[in-house]
Amino acid sequence: xxxxxxxxxxxxxxxxxxxxxxxxxxxxxxxxxxxxxxxxxxxxxxxxxxxxxxxxxxxxxxxxxxxxxxxxxxxxxxxxxxxxxxxxxxxxxxxxxxxxxxxxxxxxxxxxxxxxxxxxxxxxxxxxxxxxxxxxxxxxxxxxxxxxxxxxxxxxxxxxxxxxxxxxxxxxxxxxxxxxxxxxxxxxxxxxxxxxxxxxxxxxxxxxxxxxxxxxxxxxxxxxxxxxxxxxxxxxxxxxxxxxxxxxxxxxxxxxxxxxxxxxxxxxxxxxxxxxxxxxxxxxxxxxxxxxxxxxxxxxxxxxxxxxxxxxxxxxxxxxxxxxxxxxxxxxxxxxxxxxxxxxxxxxxxxxxxxxxxxxxxxxxxxxxxxxxxxxxxxxxxxxxxxxxxxxxxxxxxxxxxxxxxxxxxxxxxxxxxxxxxxxxxxxxxxxxxxxxxxxxxxxxxxxxxxxxxxxxxxxxxxxxxxxxxxxxxxxxxxxxxxxxxxxxxxxxxxxxxxxxxxxxxxxxxxxxxxxxxxxxxxxxxxxxxxxxxxxxxxxxxxxxxxxxxxxx
Amino acid sequence: xxxxxxxxxxxxxxxxxxxxxxxxxxxxxxxxxxxxxxxxxxxxxxxxxxxxxxxxxxxxxxxxxxxxxxxxxxxxxxxxxxxxxxxxxxxxxxxxxxxxxxxxxxxxxxxxxxxxxxxxxxxxxxxxxxxxxxxxxxxxxxxxxxxxxxxxxxxxxxxxxxxxxxxxxxxxxxxxxxxxxxxxxxxxxxxxxxxxxxxxxxxxxx
Numbered sequence: 001x002x003x004x005x006x007x008x009x010x011x012x013x014x015x016x017x018x019x020x021x022x023x024x025x026x027x028x029x030x031x032x033x034x035x036x037x038x039x040x041x042x043x044x045x046x047x048x049x050x051x052x053x054x055x056x057x058x059x060x061x062x063x064x065x066x067x068x069x070x071x072x073x074x075x076x077x078x079x080x081x082x083x084x085x086x087x088x089x090x091x092x093x094x095x096x097x098x099x100x101x102x103x104x105x106x107x108x109x110x111x112x113x114x115x116x117x118x119x120x121x122x123x124x125x126x127x128x129x130x131x132x133x134x135x136x137x138x139x140x141x142x143x144x145x146x147x148x149x150x151x152x153x154x155x156x157x158x159x160x161x162x163x164x165x166x167x168x169x170x171x172x173x174x175x176x177x178x179x180x181x182x183x184x185x186x187x188x189x190x191x192x193x194x195x196x197x198x199x200x201x202x203x204x205x206x207x208x209x210x211x212x213x214x215x216x217x218x219x220x221x222x223x224x225x226x227x228x229x230x231x232x233x234x235x236x237x238x239x240x241x242x243x244x245x246x247x248x249x250x251x252x253x254x255x256x257x258x259x260x261x262x263x264x265x266x267x268x269x270x271x272x273x274x275x276x277x278x279x280x281x282x283x284x285x286x287x288x289x290x291x292x293x294x295x296x297x298x299x300x301x302x303x304x305x306x307x308x309x310x311x312x313x314x315x316x317x318x319x320x321x322x323x324x325x326x327x328x329x330x331x332x333x334x335x336x337x338x339x340x341x342x343x344x345x346x347x348x349x350x351x352x353x354x355x356x357x358x359x360x361x362x363x364x365x366x367x368x369x370x371x372x373x374x375x376x377x378x379x380x381x382x383x384x385x386x387x388x389x390x391x392x393x394x395x396x397x398x399x400x401x402x403x404x405x406x407x408x409x410x411x412x413x414x415x416x417x418x419x420x421x422x423x424x425x426x427x428x429x430x431x432x433x434x435x436x437x438x439x440x441x442x443x444x445x446x447x448x449x450x451x452x453x454x455x456x457x458x459x460x461x462x463x464x465x466x467x468x469x470x471x472x473x474x475x476x477x478x479x480x481x482x483x484x485x486x487x488x489x490x491x492x493x494x495x496x497x498x499x500x501x502x503x504x505x506x507x508x509x510x511x512x513x514x515x516x517x518x519x520x521x522x523x524x525x526x527x528x529x530x531x532x533x534x535x536x537x538x539x540x541x542x543x544x545x546x547x548x549x550x551x552x553x
Numbered sequence: 554x555x556x557x558x559x560x561x562x563x564x565x566x567x568x569x570x571x572x573x574x575x576x577x578x579x580x581x582x583x584x585x586x587x588x589x590x591x592x593x594x595x596x597x598x599x600x601x602x603x604x605x606x607x608x609x610x611x612x613x614x615x616x617x618x619x620x621x622x623x624x625x626x627x628x629x630x631x632x633x634x635x636x637x638x639x640x641x642x643x644x645x646x647x648x649x650x651x652x653x654x655x656x657x658x659x660x661x662x663x664x665x666x667x668x669x670x671x672x673x674x675x676x677x678x679x680x681x682x683x684x685x686x687x688x689x690x691x692x693x694x695x696x697x698x699x700x701x702x703x704x705x706x707x708x709x710x711x712x713x714x715x716x717x718x719x720x721x722x723x724x725x726x727x728x729x730x731x732x733x734x735x736x737x738x739x740x741x742x743x744x745x746x747x748x749x750x751x752x753x754x755x756x757x758x759x
Binding site: 442457 | 601602623624626628629632640649650653654701
């Protein structure tokens with residue numbers, strides 16, 4: 001009988017290999033954030049602080065940032081709550097699957113593509129105004145300005161909010177719904193007794209999350225803002241850096257943004273932030289309630305149209321544009337750059353996420369709970385420090401050193417990876433923490449440690465969540481506009497930068513083609529990574545024995 | 554010989570303390586019985602190194618087992634379920650019992666094939682555990698335990714829910730191991746398992 005050697009030491013099986021990569025990533029994150037800050041602080045001038053109350057422009061920018069973010073959050077939630085309730089009440093709704101897929105897209109749809117899509121539907125010569133013209137109505141909808149920003153923010157955040165609120169409703173035990181049905185509770189009492197208590201737990205964290213996303217919104221405000229009266233802090237930082245070369249003002253604005261976002265996050269985390277920011281984590285079917293009403297269906301169909309129309313516009317307008325621009329090598333070079341940056345960002349982000357989780361798990365098992373919390377928190381630093389703020393600091397720090405475009409792209413991939421890390425951690429944390437205990441015990445007993453454990457246990461078991469996390473990271477990177485706007489070279493753009501350049505130059509047909517390419521690329525990346533995640537794995541050892549079996553037979 | 558004396562374990566959540574005493578010699582099977590929650594599985598986990606005792610002694614052939622991690626202990630566990638890695642084939646699940654990196658020689662592969670024949674699973678090497686019945690999965694788990702060849706087998710209700718034929722096959726495999734000198738600790742709620750396999754009996758109280 002084959003006897004195993006219990007003294008065999010698998011490669012990388014020393015505990016330090018579990019601890020140090022994650023610690024190194026955490027230190028790197030802290031270092032990058034600190035470097036960003038030191039870059040800002042180097043340009044900091046105390047006398048610039050007085051601009052905050054002396055400059056009418058700065059006061060307007062800060063006021064508008066808060067105002068539009070508050071309105072966007074309120075409107076998104078006002079739409080998301082009835083949609084979530086309706087989705088929950090109608091588990092058999094015909095377009096439910098499609099609607100849920102579309103709500104997932106909202107997290108990764110490049111903002112610049114969404115802005116372009118909204119222009120195609122709601123812009124001056126968009127579908128809406130054409131339809132209004134067609135029926136002879138004198139009313140014309142003007143997309144640019146506050147209304148455009150709000151529409152785009154609702155388009156992005158209402159689906160995400162609806163999905164998260166739906167998960168909140170799905171956590172209500174089925175028996176409570178059954179009892180409510182037996183008691184004959186109508187909509188009002190049902191809301192008070194079951195739905196509101198469930199949603200109330202989710203809403204504060206969700207509201208803060210959406211507020212921060214809207215507050216730090218960049219591409220939407222850049223494309224739909226419509227002038228100085230509709231400028232946010234992020235856009236003002238960009239303008240200070242790129243056009244006015246006023247680093248002191250950029251530093252001041254970045255600090256203000258950080259102060260507001262950081263304080264909000266602190267308040268939200270004290271009240272318990274929502275742990276399920278990524279859609280699809282809880283996909284159980286709806287309840288057994290059957291008091292379906294026509295109003296709900298109408299609402300759901302309208303919401304479906306609201307989400308699908310802009311995407312259809314990208315496809316319809318983009319195809320002719322793509323055919324017209326197919327010979328333009330710039331699109332394909334940009335696609336290559338975007339894809340390279342996204343792939344590097346996805347791999348980096350997933351590796352960093354795994355390293356942080358492994359290190360924090362080891363710390364927790366060793367009883368060092370504070371270290372474990374600190375390690376995991378490091379991965380969320382980039383939520384507190386928005387991309388443009390981080391980029392600003394690094395831009396100031398690295399400005400003299402960055403010469404070649406590829407250096408800028410490498411930095412973009414790195415920052416994109418860090419930006420995606422909170423989402424990657426969100427996807428991986430659950431599956432990582434709930435690996436089957438008996439499998440782990442058997443693995444320990446079989447000496448399945450180090451690289452062998454990674455190869456034969458962790459990677460196969462975490463395959464699906466890892467690929468989903470990679471898809472999210474790649475999607476976020478593919479759509480990144482804020483970091484590439486700082487570090488990218490106008491002569492070597494990625495797809496979002498190219499789209500922005502084309503829109504700025506009113507090359508609408510070319511922009512349509514580029515937007516279509518971005519949307520198609522996103523779908524392809526999601527499709528491939530999802531398919532790969534589902535594929536059943538066959539190992540070489542199985543094939544070896546299969547050959548042996550035939551010989552035996 | 555496996556000996557445990559005043560082996561104390563404290564549950565971290567409840568602060569409840571259990572103390573175990575017992576011994577079992579080569580070629581013997583110790584059946585551990587008792588009501589649910591009395592600590593039967595905890596005893597096996599302490600011996601396997603999945604849990605750490607607060608105090609007391611745990612010796613195998615006079616050697617203190619407690620400082621050793623699970624992979625260095627001369628122990629193989631078979632649980633009621635979850636013994637196999639569902640993402641790996643039967644062949645790979647068995648191969649891991651020989652080398653943790655699945656670096657198998659021709660002789661190792663032959664040993665795996667022979668073991669599959671022995672447990673009545675000829676031709677199933679390419680299948681995945683999800684394609685097997687519960688009884689077939691337990692046979693693979695026992696086959697891997699036999700391949701590992703450790704002198705101490707810990708069986709945590711391994712026959713629960715199995716059909717009578719599979720139960721009989723597995724009991725015979727365990728008896729064969731015992732006759733070859735292995736030490737077996739069996740946790741079971743089934744009196745017939747205890748009667749057919751055990752030489753000694755340890756009754757735990759709640």
